[in-house]
Amino acid sequence: MKKRVLSIIAMLAMTVSMAACSSGGSDTPAPTPTEGEEGGEVSSDAGDLITVGYAQVGAESDWRTANTESFKSTFTEDKGYKLIFDDAQQKQENQIKAIRSFIQQDVDYIVVAPVVETGWETVLEEAKEAGIPVILSDRMMQLSDDELYVAWVGGNFVKEGETCGEWLADYLEAQGRGSEDINIVTIQGTIGASAQVGRTEGFGNILAQHDNWKMLDMQSGEFTQAKGQEVMESFLKSYDDIDVVICENDNEAFGAIDAIKAAGKTCGPDGDIIVVGFDSVKAAFESMIAGDLNATFECNPLHGPRVDEIIKKLEAGESVEKIQYVDEAYFDTSMDLETILPERAY
Numbered sequence: 001m002k003k004r005v006l007s008i009i010a011m012l013a014m015t016v017s018m019a020a021c022s023s024g025g026s027d028t029p030a031p032t033p034t035e036g037e038e039g040g041e042v043s044s045d046a047g048d049l050i051t052v053g054y055a056q057v058g059a060e061s062d063w064r065t066a067n068t069e070s071f072k073s074t075f076t077e078d079k080g081y082k083l084i085f086d087d088a089q090q091k092q093e094n095q096i097k098a099i100r101s102f103i104q105q106d107v108d109y110i111v112v113a114p115v116v117e118t119g120w121e122t123v124l125e126e127a128k129e130a131g132i133p134v135i136l137s138d139r140m141m142q143l144s145d146d147e148l149y150v151a152w153v154g155g156n157f158v159k160e161g162e163t164c165g166e167w168l169a170d171y172l173e174a175q176g177r178g179s180e181d182i183n184i185v186t187i188q189g190t191i192g193a194s195a196q197v198g199r200t201e202g203f204g205n206i207l208a209q210h211d212n213w214k215m216l217d218m219q220s221g222e223f224t225q226a227k228g229q230e231v232m233e234s235f236l237k238s239y240d241d242i243d244v245v246i247c248e249n250d251n252e253a254f255g256a257i258d259a260i261k262a263a264g265k266t267c268g269p270d271g272d273i274i275v276v277g278f279d280s281v282k283a284a285f286e287s288m289i290a291g292d293l294n295a296t297f298e299c300n301p302l303h304g305p306r307v308d309e310i311i312k313k314l315e316a317g318e319s320v321e322k323i324q325y326v327d328e329a330y331f332d333t334s335m336d337l338e339t340i341l342p343e344r345a346y
């Protein structure tokens with residue numbers, strides 16, 4: 001933004017031909033790419049392309065794969081971008097390393113999907129000093145200075161958790177179990193990630209309204225299927241009367257379902273244990289159709305075009321909304337899932 005404008009003015013002053021001008025100072029010698037980086041360094045043939053560094057969390061879930069694909073298919077050279085993509089393998093230190101590499105490469109914009117909410121002040125100060133605008137996508141950061149980022153776009157995780165709790169209350173009521181004692185376990189996401197913090201808080205808000213609901217245990221499944229299965233196996237060993245398992249993403253739910261079946265129990269609308277997930281990925285629809293999963297609460301991963309819109313506005317000198325929530329729905333087995341599934345984009 002500001003850095004790009006200054007760079008263009010400097011170029012004109014030096015009467016260097018525009019054809020030779022690479023956007024946002026991308027003619028700066030590039031440092032060694034960070035581990036996991038796929039886009040490589042900013043090359044001198046970046047021309048007028050807008051260079052965007054994306055510090056992605058990892059590849060832990062179907063949701064994350066769809067999110068990565070959304071960025072890769074949006075930030076293409078055809079559309080005027082050079083994308084430098086970094087997969088942090090769910091480690092904050094890798095994301096910080098990636099952001100520092102983006103700063104060294106003098107990218108035009110830095111996009112971050114922060115693995116956890118805290119611990120970002122120093123590196124964002126460095127981006128600010130370098131004059132590089134930072135856009136947050138998907139998860140949030142807790143920052144003392146909101147000026148350290150230009151905008152955030154993502155899901156309302158607290159609302160997702162509350163919707164899940166409200167759905168459970170309605171579902172139990174419809175089954176004539178509204179006053180029954182209900183034992184619940186939660187397989188949380190990565191501890192400290194906005195999606196975990198918000199969903200735990202949101203479901204907790206509804207749990208607090210139901211004296212007959214008991215949260216037996218909560219443990220992290222790291223948003224992965226393998227860890228979700230492991231945690232559910234341990235829950236099933238510790239508690240013999242689980243009524244509901246809240247999985248903070250669909251992949252954890254798939255793992256939990258495997259663990260429930262392996263323990264000789266059943267799940268889904270006709271089973272012993274009610275299983276719910278978050279994200280609403282295609283595989284969750286298949287699981288509901290198969291009668292394993294009861295419900296999934298949507299979290300939309302298609303942020304590439306949303307971030308593109310933010311960048312376009314900034315490039316045009318327009319203001320952008322600081323906090324941009326995406327509308328999200330939920331799906332359960334009472335719906336016509338066979339018709340909805342083919343229409344799902346992820």
Ligand code: AHR
Binds near residue numbers: 248250
């Ligand atoms: O931050 C969004 C969450 O991260 C999704 O629910 C999950 O699948 C992903 O890992």
